[in-house]
Amino acid sequence: xxxxxxxxxxxxxxxxxxxxxxxxxxxxxxxxxxxxxxxxxxxxxxxxxxxxxxxxxxxxxxxxxxxxxxxxxxxxxxxxxxxxxxxxxxxxxxxxxxxxxxxxxxxxxxxxxxxxxxxxxxxxxxxxxxxxxxxxxxxxxxxxxxxxxxxxxxxxxxxxxxxxxxxxxxxxxxxxxxxxxxxxxxxxxxxxxxxxxxxxxxxxxxxxxxxxxxxxxxxxxxxxxxxxxxxxxxxxxxxxxxxxxxxxxxxxxxxxxxxxxxxxxxxxxxxxxxxxxxxxxxxxxxxxxxxxxxxxxxxxxxxxxxxxxxxxxxxxxxxxxxxxxxxxxxxxxxxxxxxxxxxxxxxxxxxxxxxxxxxxxxxxxxxxxxxxxxxxxxxxxxxxxxxxxxxxxxxxxxxxxxxxxxxxxxxxxxxxxxxxxxxxxxxxxxxxxxxxxxxxxxx
Numbered sequence: 001x002x003x004x005x006x007x008x009x010x011x012x013x014x015x016x017x018x019x020x021x022x023x024x025x026x027x028x029x030x031x032x033x034x035x036x037x038x039x040x041x042x043x044x045x046x047x048x049x050x051x052x053x054x055x056x057x058x059x060x061x062x063x064x065x066x067x068x069x070x071x072x073x074x075x076x077x078x079x080x081x082x083x084x085x086x087x088x089x090x091x092x093x094x095x096x097x098x099x100x101x102x103x104x105x106x107x108x109x110x111x112x113x114x115x116x117x118x119x120x121x122x123x124x125x126x127x128x129x130x131x132x133x134x135x136x137x138x139x140x141x142x143x144x145x146x147x148x149x150x151x152x153x154x155x156x157x158x159x160x161x162x163x164x165x166x167x168x169x170x171x172x173x174x175x176x177x178x179x180x181x182x183x184x185x186x187x188x189x190x191x192x193x194x195x196x197x198x199x200x201x202x203x204x205x206x207x208x209x210x211x212x213x214x215x216x217x218x219x220x221x222x223x224x225x226x227x228x229x230x231x232x233x234x235x236x237x238x239x240x241x242x243x244x245x246x247x248x249x250x251x252x253x254x255x256x257x258x259x260x261x262x263x264x265x266x267x268x269x270x271x272x273x274x275x276x277x278x279x280x281x282x283x284x285x286x287x288x289x290x291x292x293x294x295x296x297x298x299x300x301x302x303x304x305x306x307x308x309x310x311x312x313x314x315x316x317x318x319x320x321x322x323x324x325x326x327x328x329x330x331x332x333x334x335x336x337x338x339x340x341x342x343x344x345x346x347x348x349x350x351x352x353x354x355x356x357x358x359x360x361x362x363x364x365x366x367x368x369x370x371x372x373x374x375x376x377x378x379x380x381x382x383x384x385x386x387x388x389x390x391x392x393x394x395x396x397x398x399x400x401x402x403x404x405x406x407x408x409x410x411x412x413x414x415x416x417x418x419x420x421x422x423x424x425x426x427x428x429x430x431x432x433x434x435x436x437x438x439x440x441x442x443x
Contacts, residue, residue: 009140012194013131017140019190020124021147023083026182027120028151029159030090030113031059033175034097037163044168045103055110056241057363062114064359070119071215071352072208075345078192079123079130084183086119091179098172116179121148122351129339129347130193138336139277145332146273149266215349219417220341223410224354227291228334230403232358234298234396235327237365239265242392250389251311261321268325276329280336285418287333288411294330297323299400306390331358341414361399368395 034041034055041055074082093112100106128140163171215221238246239262247258280287301323305312312320334357338350372392373384384392 007133009132009136010194016127016131016190017144019185020079020083020127021144023087023182023186023190024120024124024144024148025151025154026179027086027090027117028148029154030094030151030175030179031117032152033094033113033159033172034110037160037168037171040163040168041106045100045106055107057367058107059110059114059117060359060363060366062111063118064356064363066115066118067122067352067355067359068212068349069352071122071349071355072212073119074123074126074348074352075211076208079126079348080186080190080192082119082123083190084186086116086123087179087183087186089113089116089119091116091176091183094172094176094179098169098176122348122355124148125335125339125351126347127190127192130197130344134340135281137339138280138332139274141332141335142273142277142329145328146270149269152266211346212349215342215346215353218341218350219410219413220337221350221353223288223407223414224334224337224341224350225357226334226403226406226410227288227337227357228331228354229357229361230400230407231291231294231298231327231333232331233327233361233365233399234302235265235269235324236358236362237369237396238321238324240362241366242369245384246389246393247317249384250386251317253314253317257314261317264318265321265325268322269328272326273329273332276326276333280333284336284340285423287336288407291330291333291407294323294326295400295404298327299397302393302396306393311386334358357403361403365395365399369393 070082090113093109093114093116096112097106097109100109124144125141128137128144132140159171159175162174237243243262243265244258247253247261248255253261276290279290283289301320305316305320308316334354335351338354339347342350369392372395373388376388376391377384
């Protein structure tokens with residue numbers, strides 16, 4: 001496992017992280033920008049809701065499909081170059097969208113945004129891994145994921161206000177300008193690693209293939225992928241697309257109440273993330289217990305809501321949303337597995353592999369839920385019934401089962417390796433008791 005040599009982060013580490021964090025927040029801003037302008041997009045491109053939703057699907061496909069190539073490039077070229085390339089690519093995408101007058105051009109623009117977005121997050125995680133000591137990395141990683149979501153708030157409020165007061169062209173050209181400014185900041189202030197860190201030697205194609213194969217064969221990478229998959233997709237699908245229709249059309253809530261619940265989901269993530277980061281730093285060999293806890297709570301809450309006779313009471317929907325709010329922070333544990341079980345020269349490719357899990361599962365669940373709703377709803381109506389939503393959301397159980405099997409399998413492999421090194425974990429209850437008494441949690 002990779003371990004840092006310093007015990008406390010420096011002031012420069014925080015400065016570099018803030019620059020990388022700004023780049024990620026801007027990437028989230030670009031990711032969410034078209035979603036909040038959906039009505040204006042339909043008017044501008046004379047397109048229906050299905051065509052506009054295609055923008056989102058293709059953007060996610062590009063994002064997920066580029067994760068492994070981006071990870072390989074990250075190990076070769078470093079975070080600074082990829083974050084810079086991502087910012088400029090997203091700037092180009094927003095500029096094309098600002099001037100687009102038809103659906104194909106707009107789709108091409110969102111593909112560029114998805115490609116630039118794909119280069120950013122795993123590159124920022126690599127910055128965190130190189131600049132911060134090991135015990136603080138899980139916490140800083142969680143803070144990165146949480147604070148980066150302020151980019152979505154910027155899309156939901158300032159961008160919408162600008163769109164209402166000016167024009168489509170001005171709004172999205174302004175978004176492109178923001179990305180260019182971030183690119184300049186990255187070029188001037190961001191560095192891949194602290195001074196004195198030995199840079200990785202450029203690898204040829206054969207070495208790249210070998211490194212990628214080693215990354216994939218590493219059980220720590222695979223448990224990270226399945227952790228990301230099993231914890232992320234349910235909350236993402238709910239927040240990204242199907243939660244609002246489920247609450248309004250299926251459960252009969254008012255739009256204002258549904259919006260409030262989606263806001264609560266974000267706030268819970270902000271509160272839970274640092275806690276999970278501290279727990280991962282304090283109990284690095286118990287991370288799977290956190291994963292199982294989040295998964296179990298998610299499955300139980302969905303089961304109760306889907307089996308509830310008639311619309312669920314508000315308190316139960318609040319409980320569901322609170323549990324779903326832990327999904328995003330829980331998925332970050334997957335990156336911590338990749339970091340600790342891969343050497344520094346494979347951090348990028350390992351993070352890229354992990355990031356595929358949740359986004360592929362989210363994309364497939366979005367499509368599956370939509371397909372089931374259309375199958376059970378007559379004609380072209382979007383007046384989906386509660387029973388249709390129940391059947392549609394039941395597709396989640398398949399992905400939960402896949403993720404659970406993957407986590408359990410690779411946890412066993414990792415624990416077998418630890419046992420060969422003389423580290424055997426005692427039961428969790430005994431470990432907690434031992435830690436409270438100041439004793440070792442292992443034997």
